[in-house]
Amino acid sequence: MTAPDRPCPDFDADFRAHFRDLLVWRRDVRRFRTDPLPDGLLERLLDLACLAPSVGLSQPWRFVRVDDPARRDAVRMEFERCNAEALAAQAQDRARLYARLKLAGLREAPCHLAVFVDPDPTQGAGLGRRTMPETLAYSAVAAIQTLWLAARAEGIGLGWVSILRPEVMNGLLAVPAEWRLVGYLCIGYPAEPDDVPELERAHWEQRHPLSDVLFQR
Numbered sequence: 547m548t549a550p551d552r553p554c555p556d557f558d559a560d561f562r563a564h565f566r567d568l569l570v571w572r573r574d575v576r577r578f579r580t581d582p583l584p585d586g587l588l589e590r591l592l593d594l595a596c597l598a599p600s601v602g603l604s605q606p607w608r609f610v611r612v613d614d615p616a617r618r619d620a621v622r623m624e625f626e627r628c629n630a631e632a633l634a635a636q637a638q639d640r641a642r643l644y645a646r647l648k649l650a651g652l653r654e655a656p657c658h659l660a661v662f663v664d665p666d667p668t669q670g671a672g673l674g675r676r677t678m679p680e681t682l683a684y685s686a687v688a689a690i691q692t693l694w695l696a697a698r699a700e701g702i703g704l705g706w707v708s709i710l711r712p713e714v715m716n717g718l719l720a721v722p723a724e725w726r727l728v729g730y731l732c733i734g735y736p737a738e739p740d741d742v743p744e745l746e747r748a749h750w751e752q753r754h755p756l757s758d759v760l761f762q763r
């Protein structure tokens with residue numbers, strides 16, 4: 547293999563400081579303004595998301611933009627049902643706090659995007675996933691994280707909704723039965739950008755220091 551003729555960019559200290567800001571200000575957003583995204587922006591962000599790594603270069607992510615109001619309503623109702631069940635399953639000391647959390651911006655977000663994984667893509671010829679087929683889903687997660695950062699760099703927020711039954715979502719969105727939902731994303735301009743996770747501000751959970759999760763052998 548020959549070296550590429552494009553020079554590798556210099557990611558300097560200014561860039562690194564900026565990149566850190568991007569990571570700190572990437573938040574899960576549930577409170578959106580309702581104004582739409584500019585034409586073509588979602589496609590541009592998805593092009594960037596497709597730069598994510600994927601097992602065997604399989605690019606198993608499948609994006610479904612949900613514009614149809616009836617389908618959006620059905621997804622919102624599915625969320626409300628699942629969220630009511632989740633509330634009912636909360637321990638007594640958590641239930642009141644859970645009930646106050648806002649866990650999706652499905653009504654306000656101008657853009658809804660479902661991300662599925664194809665569990666058996668021909669692309670990639672199976673490389674890398676024989677012992678760990680779940681790496682296909684991990685690849686789709688990598689695409690979502692890339693999309694999350696790319697969106698935030700444009701001032702756009704993303705909220706990940708997982709309080710849904712995946713097997714119901716295939717029917718609601720008329721996608722192949724074998725695809726598996728990875729995340730349902732609300733996308734739009736944040737009503738109030740913040741650099742602290744909403745669950746921390748709501749006293750549901752705190753972030754833990756690296757020392758809690760770093761092990762040495």
Ligand SMILES: Cc1cc2nc3c(=O)[nH]c(=O)nc-3n(C[C@H](O)[C@H](O)[C@H](O)COP(=O)(O)O)c2cc1C
Nearest residue numbers: 572573574648649650706707708709742743744745
């Ligand atoms: C796989 C996954 C699923 C999530 N599902 C939900 C969800 O259903 N509702 C919600 O409000 N937030 C959801 N989140 C967002 C997390 O609550 C959020 O990432 C976490 O509280 C940390 O906040 P931050 O993203 O602002 O750093 C999800 C995040 C991930 C990675």
